[in-house]
Structure formats: structure tokens, C-alpha cells
Amino acid sequence: MDTGLTISMEQKHPVLPLLLKEVDTIPLDFHVSGGEGFIDLFMCGRVAEKITGLVEGFHPERRGDCLILSIPAEEMKTATSIMDEISEVSSQVRTGLYLRGSGVYIDYRVHSSAADNVTRIVGRIIGMGNRIRVSDLGPSPGGIAAIDSVDSRIHLGVVSYEADILEETGLPLDRDFYMEYNFNRQEEKGFRALAYDGDGFSVRHLRSRFLDDVHRLSLERRIPKAAILARTLEGRYMSSTFVPFSMMDDQLSVLYSASEKHPDAKFRLVAVRSYDRSVWGWV
Numbered sequence: 001m002d003t004g005l006t007i008s009m010e011q012k013h014p015v016l017p018l019l020l021k022e023v024d025t026i027p028l029d030f031h032v033s034g035g036e037g038f039i040d041l042f043m044c045g046r047v048a049e050k051i052t053g054l055v056e057g058f059h060p061e062r063r064g065d066c067l068i069l070s071i072p073a074e075e076m077k078t079a080t081s082i083m084d085e086i087s088e089v090s091s092q093v094r095t096g097l098y099l100r101g102s103g104v105y106i107d108y109r110v111h112s113s114a115a116d117n118v119t120r121i122v123g124r125i126i127g128m129g130n131r132i133r134v135s136d137l138g139p140s141p142g143g144i145a146a147i148d149s150v151d152s153r154i155h156l157g158v159v160s161y162e163a164d165i166l167e168e169t170g171l172p173l174d175r176d177f178y179m180e181y182n183f184n185r186q187e188e189k190g191f192r193a194l195a196y197d198g199d200g201f202s203v204r205h206l207r208s209r210f211l212d213d214v215h216r217l218s219l220e221r222r223i224p225k226a227a228i229l230a231r232t233l234e235g236r237y238m239s240s241t242f243v244p245f246s247m248m249d250d251q252l253s254v255l256y257s258a259s260e261k262h263p264d265a266k267f268r269l270v271a272v273r274s275y276d277r278s279v280w281g282w283v
Contacts, residue, residue, distance in 0.1 A: 001093060001109035001194070004140035005086075005118060007125065008103045009079050009132045011039065013071045016102060018054045023047055026099040027154040027244070029224035030073065037073040040222060041099060042066055042154055044246045064246040068222070079106075079132050082125060089117045090203045093180055093194060095146040095227070098153055107149075109140050111201070143180065143227070144280060147242060150226040156275035157245035160283065161255060164266040165208045166237045171195075179204065179230045191215075193230070206230075210265040213258040221250050229283055238270070240283045245274055 019026065019041070027042045043051055044066040052067065060069040083106065086092060091114050096107030110118055118137070125132050140146075150156060170190065171177060181193035190205035218225070226242035243251045252272065259267035273279060 001091065001111050001143070002140055003110045003112050003115075003118070004136060004138060005092075005108040005110055006096075006105055006134070006136035007079070007082065007086075007108075007132055008105045008135045010102055011071075011073075011099065011104045012102070015055060015058050015069065015071065016099070019043075019051060020101065022050050022054070024100065025153050027150070027224065028097050028099055028104065029222065030097070038070045039073045039099075039104070040224070041069045041071070042224065042244060043069070044154055044244060064249070066244065066246045079104075082121065082128075082132055085121055085124070089114050089121075090192070091194065091201070093227075095143075096150055096153075097224075105135060107146065109143065109146060144277075147226055147275070148277075150242070151275055155245045156226055156242050157248040158240050158242055158271065158273050158275055158279050158283065159248055159251045159255070160238065160240040160270040160272075162236055162238050162268045162270055163210060163259075164236070164264070165210050166232055166235055168208050168210075169206045169237065171204060171206070171232060173235065175232075176234070177204070177232050179206075179232075181206070181228055181230070208265075210258055210262045210267075213261055214254055217254040217257055218251075221254060223247050223250050223254065240271075240279075242275065248272055 029040045030037060048065060048067045055067065055069055058069055060067040086108060089110060091111035093109050094106065095109050098105050122134055125134055166173065175197055177195040177197050179193040179195045181191055190207035191211060193204050193206055195202050195204040223243055228239060228241050230237065230239040241251060255267060259265060
């Protein structure tokens with residue numbers, strides 16, 4: 001994906017001025033509860049220690065050394081149609097969600113073949129006034145740089161595993177793929193993934209009862225993901241999930257719970273590691 005696109009919108013809440021006195025950038029995720037949308041702010045390690053006293057009155061959730069603070073996402077309603085339209089572009093992946101200043105920023109990587117779609121979407125954004133802005137559009141430094149950027153905001157860990165689900169996924173068995181996807185885009189045909197092989201990239205869909213349950217349990221535990229990278233190799237499905245380092249235990253619990261329900265998947269844990277550049281030697 002050779003083009004970077006970032007959109008942003010203002011977010012208001014009484015706690016934000018307090019947080020932004022101490023923290024420049026805060027990773028976030030979205031979830032829906034009772035039909036209402038919420039933004040989950042993730043503050044871990046030393047950041048959590050710094051702001052614990054400031055946010056106690058807003059009832060944050062403690063998860064390991066992280067504080068998770070949920071606030072209503074009223075302003076996000078304006079951006080929903082734009083986010084949905086971007087998600088319909090087949091050759092894109094969402095790579096970042098964070099609060100900076102009083103703005104919510106959403107980073108994407110898009111293939112240049114989708115330039116007509118991007119141009120149309122930007123035109124729609126401009127027509128909406130200042131409620132949503134295009135903060136950045138141009139050549140992308142690549143997927144590794146995108147992961148590094150997320151890691152600079154919240155330290156990541158990597159959980160890698162193998163599973164015997166390849167035949168169920170619907171992927172061709174006569175070639176090997178390297179794929180990137182996330183659980184944000186599940187369609188009737190499965191999870192949309194960008195698959196790379198020696199001939200370039202294509203859009204594929206992964207179908208798997210095991211992956212369905214991993215997705216469901218991840219949503220229940222509200223585990224944000226920086227990326228999911230997967231590959232097929234000699235008939236095996238191998239996956240590496242990038243999550244906040246403090247939530248690797250949660251991710252492991254999800255995988256073991258799914259494996260208990262689907263023993264035929266023959267889940268095998270491969271690696272649980274703190275993220276650094278060395279992981280690209282084996283992911």
C-alpha cells in the first residue's frame with residue numbers, strides 16, 4: 001500500500017483538557033454498547049501513573065498497567081459515513097487511531113490504484129466543512145513504519161500462532177500468501193484481507209469458525225489491534241497479532257478460549273514477544 005491517508009475530527013469531553021496537559025498523544029479504539037458509540041482511550045505504564053489521579057472521577061477500567069477510559073463518541077457520528085466509505089475501498093488497511101490535541105486521527109494505507117476512490121472521498125470531506133479534515137495524503141513510508149508509529153504511542157507486543165484452518169479459509173492451496181488484515185472488516189464472505197504473492201496483491205476473504213470466535217472474544221475484551229499479519233506456508237496458516245504489550249495476556253486468553261471450542265484447529269503457540277524491529281525476521 002503506497003499511499004497514506006489520515007482524516008481527523010474534533011472530540012470534546014471534560015476529561016480531555018486534563019489529559020492533554022500531561023500527554024501529547026493517546027491511542028484509542030471504538031466500541032459500541034447499548035446502541036451508542038464510545039471512544040476507548042488507552043493509557044499505559046508511566047502515562048497511566050501520571051494521570052491516575054486526574055481521571056479517577058471518570059471511572060476508568062484498570063487492565064494490567066493500563067487505564068482504559070471510555071467517553072461518548074458524539075462527534076464521531078459525523079465521520080461514520082466517511083469511515084464506512086473508506087472501508088469499502090478494497091485496497092486499504094486502517095493503521096492508526098489516536099487522540100492528539102483535541103482531535104481524533106485515523107490513519108490508513110491505500111494502494112494508488114484506488115486514487116479515483118480517494119479523490120471522490122476527499123471531495124465529500126471538503127463538502128462537509130470543517131467537521132472532518134484530511135490531515136495528510138501522500139506517499140506512504142510502508143507497513144513497518146506504520147507499526148513503528150503505533151509503537152511510539154503505545155508499546156506493542158506480538159502474539160504469533162499456527163492453526164490448521166487453511167482449507168476452511170477458502171484460500172487457494174496451491175500457492176503461498178502473505179496477508180494483512182484486521183477484524184474491523186468482516187463481510188458475508190469472511191474477513192477481508194490484502195494478500196501478496198509473487199504476482200502482486202489481491203483482495204481475499206478468510207472464512208473460519210476459529211477466526212470468528214477469536215474476533216468475537218476480542219470484541220468482548222475490547223482488545224485493540226495495531227495489525228494482524230498472516231501467511232500461508234506449505235499448507236499451514238500462521239498469524240501474528242500486534243496488540244498493546246500490556247494486553248498480550250488478554251490476547252492469549254482469547255486464543256486459548258477459541259482453541260478449546262475448536263480443537264480441530266490444532267492451535268499452536270509460536271511466539272509471545274515485546275515488539276522491536278527484530279520481529280520482522282520471523283513474522
